[in-house]
Structures are given as C-alpha cells and as structure tokens.
Amino acid sequence: MSRLTHVTSGPYAPPPAARELTVVSADGARLHAEVHGPEGAPAVVLAHGWTCSTAFWAAQIRALATDHRVIAYDQRGHGRSPAVAQLPYTVDMLADDLEAVLAATLAPGEKAVLAGHSMGGMTIMAAAARPGVREHAAAVLLCSTGASRLVAESTVVPIPPSGLRTRLTKAILGSKAPLGPVTPVGKKVLKYATMGPGSSPDKVEVCARIVHACPRGVRAGWSHVLSTLQVDAGVEALTVPTAVLVGTHDRMTPAVHARRIAAALPRSEGLTELAGLGHMTPVEAPEAVTARIRELGERYLKPEQSEKPEKNVQSQQSQQNVQSEEGAQAA
Numbered sequence: 597m598s599r600l601t602h603v604t605s606g607p608y609a610p611p612p613a614a615r616e617l618t619v620v621s622a623d624g625a626r627l628h629a630e631v632h633g634p635e636g637a638p639a640v641v642l643a644h645g646w647t648c649s650t651a652f653w654a655a656q657i658r659a660l661a662t663d664h665r666v667i668a669y670d671q672r673g674h675g676r677s678p679a680v681a682q683l684p685y686t687v688d689m690l691a692d693d694l695e696a697v698l699a700a701t702l703a704p705g706e707k708a709v710l711a712g713h714s715m716g717g718m719t720i721m722a723a724a725a726r727p728g729v730r731e732h733a734a735a736v737l738l739c740s741t742g743a744s745r746l747v748a749e750s751t752v753v754p755i756p757p758s759g760l761r762t763r764l765t766k767a768i769l770g771s772k773a774p775l776g777p778v779t780p781v782g783k784k785v786l787k788y789a790t791m792g793p794g795s796s797p798d799k800v801e802v803c804a805r806i807v808h809a810c811p812r813g814v815r816a817g818w819s820h821v822l823s824t825l826q827v828d829a830g831v832e833a834l835t836v837p838t839a840v841l842v843g844t845h846d847r848m849t850p851a852v853h854a855r856r857i858a859a860a861l862p863r864s865e866g867l868t869e870l871a872g873l874g875h876m877t878p879v880e881a882p883e884a885v886t887a888r889i890r891e892l893g894e895r896y897l898k899p900e901q902s903e904k905p906e907k908n909v910q911s912q913q914s915q916q917n918v919q920s921e922e923g924a925q926a927a
Contacts, residue, residue, distance in 0.1 A: 601805060621672070621689070638897040640664050709737065717738040720830075735838065735865070741854075786807060
C-alpha cells in the first residue's frame with residue numbers, strides 16, 4: 597500500500613519545473629502553477645481533470661517542453677492548490693481560475709494552445725466567452741470531456757440507462773468515502789471505471805496514485821458541480837479552432853459527448869476516437885494526446901511569438917556592437 601501522490605521515476609514521473617508560482621484567483625483562492633520549457637517558446641496551457649493534478653500531464657510536459665513553454669496548474673483543492681472555505685464549488689470558479697492563470701503566465705495578447713482533460717475541458721468550455729480566454733487562446737484541445745448530462749450518460753454503473761442508473765452513478769461519484777492507500781483492489785476498481793481494459797499495470801498505478809491523493813471533500817464537492825454541469829453554450833462560444841479526443845471505452849464521459857461537442861463547434865478541428873481506451877487518455881495514450889497538441893500549435897501559434905525574445909537579444913547585441921564600434925572610433 598502507498599500514499600505517494602505520484603510515481604517518482606519513468607516517463608510518468610512529474611519533471612521539475614523551470615519556474616513555479618502561486619496564482620491568485622478572483623475570489624482570493626490560491627492556485628499552484630508551473631512553467632516548463634524555454635522562455636519565449638510557443639505556449640501550451642494544460643488544465644487537468646477531476647481528482648487529478650499537474651502530475652497527470654507528466655508525459656505531455658516532458659515531451660512538449662523540449663520546444664514549448666508548457667504551463668500547468670492545479671485546479672483549486674487539487675494537487676498543491678489548497679481547498680478554499682467558499683463552498684459550494686461552482687463552474688464559475690473554474691472559469692475564474694483559468695482566466696487568472698492565463699493572465700499570470702502569458703504576456704498581454706500572447707496566444708497559447710489550451711488543452712483540457714475531463715473537468716479541465718469543462719473549464720475551458722465554461723470560460724470560452726471570458727475576455728481572458730478570447731485574448732489568449734489560439735486553439736483548443738478538449739480531451740475526454742463533456743458539456744452536460746454527465747451523470748445521466750455515464751456508463752460506470754453497468755446497467756441500461758434509467759433513473760436508477762443515474763441515481764447510483766451520482767451516489768458513487770459523489771461519495772465522501774475515503775479512497776485510502778493504493779491497493780490491488782483499488783487499482784482494479786479505478787481501472788474498470790476510468791481506463792480501457794488493455795491499460796498496462798504501470799499506467800493504472802500512475803492514475804491510482806494521483807486520484808487517491810485527492811482529498812475526499814474536494815472530490816465530493818466537485819462531483820456535485822459535475823452532476824449538474826451545463827456548459828453547452830460554451831461549446832458554441834469556442835470560436836477558435838478546437839479539436840476533440842476521446843477513448844471508445846470511456847465510461848466517465850462516453851464518446852457520445854465528444855461527438856456532440858465536435859458537431860456543435862464553430863471551428864471544429866475534428867474528432868479523434870482512440871479505440872479501446874478509457875477516460876484517462878493523456879496517460880493511456882500519451883503520444884496521441886501530445887501529437888494533437890503539437891499539431892494545433894504548429895498550425896495556429898505564430899512562429900514570431902517564439903522569436904521575439906531572440907530578436908530582442910539580437911537587437912541588444914547589435915546596439916552593443918554599434919556602441920563598441922563608436923567607442924573604438926572615438927578612441
């Protein structure tokens with residue numbers, strides 16, 4: 597049994613950040629944020645899902661930070677972002693927090709690819725019409741997520757759709773029961789509910805450690821928000837190029853959600869359905885998720901954004917050279 601919050605070695609171990617900061621949201625909530633990769637490189641912002649943390653994006657951060665500035669943050673109450681006394685949680689808090697992170701980590705007018713998994717995707721949809729998102733979003737990836745009817749359409753409870761299934765699903769997801777340490781039984785349950793049947797033991801271990809580390813009060817508090825979530829209007833407000841990705845064995849947010857979102861997007865970049873995978877696609881299929889983010893960046897992030905710092909350095913060096921030459925002539 598283990599209470600470690602994430603694995604400590606291998607491709608899913610969180611890499612050290614180049615910079616860490618505390619972002620203050622609209623209501624004073626403090627959010628842990630990390631910046632990885634070279635300053636001045638094209639920016640990517642990652643928003644994780646319910647019961648997860650920045651550690652969930654370890655594979656994407658490790659791959660993208662070679663040539664991108666990758667910004668990841670812990671949703672309030674998750675990871676190193678403390679839970680706040682203001683309850684109940686609301687979808688507006690998610691939008692406020694994303695806006696605050698964008699303002700704190702990006703220059704005015706700077707564009708980034710925004711990628712959200714599960715509740716992170718819901719965060720982006722909830723904030724789609726916000727000025728901060730309109731200012732900073734160049735393109736979006738919505739990964740394993742939904743905009744409404746989350747409990748009614750979940751297939752975690754293996755019975756036909758009915759009022760009973762909806763009630764059971766809501767009770768299970770909203771439970772305040774402690775998950776406790778990671779055990780073999782706990783991993784089997786987590787794998788069934790959130791991952792594809794072919795998920796390898798190491799990937800199940802990664803997800804189990806992260807999910808079990810989420811405080812039970814936070815887990816239950818946000819489950820109530822998700823059970824009544826209605827951000828379909830946010831889908832229509834996503835006017836930037838937006839791609840959608842889902843696993844065909846996703847029980848938490850089945851593919852019906854992804855198909856509905858992709859059909860309603862003003863500027864759809866297509867729907868990717870990953871055969872046999874579950875809800876935890878960034879861990880189950882890290883290369884596919886990373887590639888989709890990278891494709892959006894190559895298409896919609898202007899190269900000159902990453903060249904500005906270099907140009908400034910070259911300009912300063914040129915000025916210094918001129919001054920040196922003038923000084924030599926005067927001498």
